[in-house]
Structure formats: structure tokens, C-alpha cells
Amino acid sequence: MTQEPHKNRELRKIWTCFVSTPDRDVIAAFEIDGRRYTDADQFRRVYEEASAEMCRRRAGWEWELRSASPTEPRSRLPTWEEYRVDLGARHPMPGAG
Numbered sequence: 001m002t003q004e005p006h007k008n009r010e011l012r013k014i015w016t017c018f019v020s021t022p023d024r025d026v027i028a029a030f031e032i033d034g035r036r037y038t039d040a041d042q043f044r045r046v047y048e049e050a051s052a053e054m055c056r057r058r059a060g061w062e063w064e065l066r067s068a069s070p071t072e073p074r075s076r077l078p079t080w081e082e083y084r085v086d087l088g089a090r091h092p093m094p095g096a097g
Helices: 005-010 040-056 080-090
Strands: 013-020 026-033 061-067
Touching: 005 040, 013 040, 013 080, 026 040, 026 080, 040 080
Parallel strands: none
Antiparallel strands: 013 026, 013 061
16 A cells, blocks of 8 residues: 555655754754655654654754755765764763763
8 A cells, every 4th residue: 555645745854953062063963864764654753763862862953854856865964873873972861971
């Protein structure tokens, strides 16, 4: 069974997470690219997981949402799955250390 049209559109979305650095710059840290997923619900769950974890760590962050064309090359930014591997070093838990 094929997905509903609005869910197919959702898989063309890219969430880019921008974080604040210690010197107060804002940089693009990672992306959640809907084109990597076959299921819109999985794409949404990954976004929700990343948001919850960044919030829990009280990291200075914000999201940018945009649409990608099917032919647009993949970003060089890490995925959430890649970024979270070093999350403790990048964004220690408040009060830790």
C-alpha cells in the first residue's frame, strides 16, 4: 500500500538543527532528511527524539524546516544518528562535570 500524498510530501522535508557554540555563534549541527526514510512516521519520531534530547540537555538549539527537491544532493552535515554518538561531549547534561 502506498503512503498518503501528504506523507510523501513530508518525506521531502529536511529539518536542520542549529546550535549555539560557547562563543555564542550559531552553526548548523546536523540534519534529519526525510528522503532517508521510507515512512513519514519514522521521520517524525526521529525529529521528536532529537528535539526531546536537545531539550533535555538544555542545548542552545533551533530548527529550520525546508523542502528538498528529489535531485538535491545529500547534505554533508551529520545525521541525527551520527551526531548523537558524541552528544555527551558536545552537549553535557546540565550540572554534569
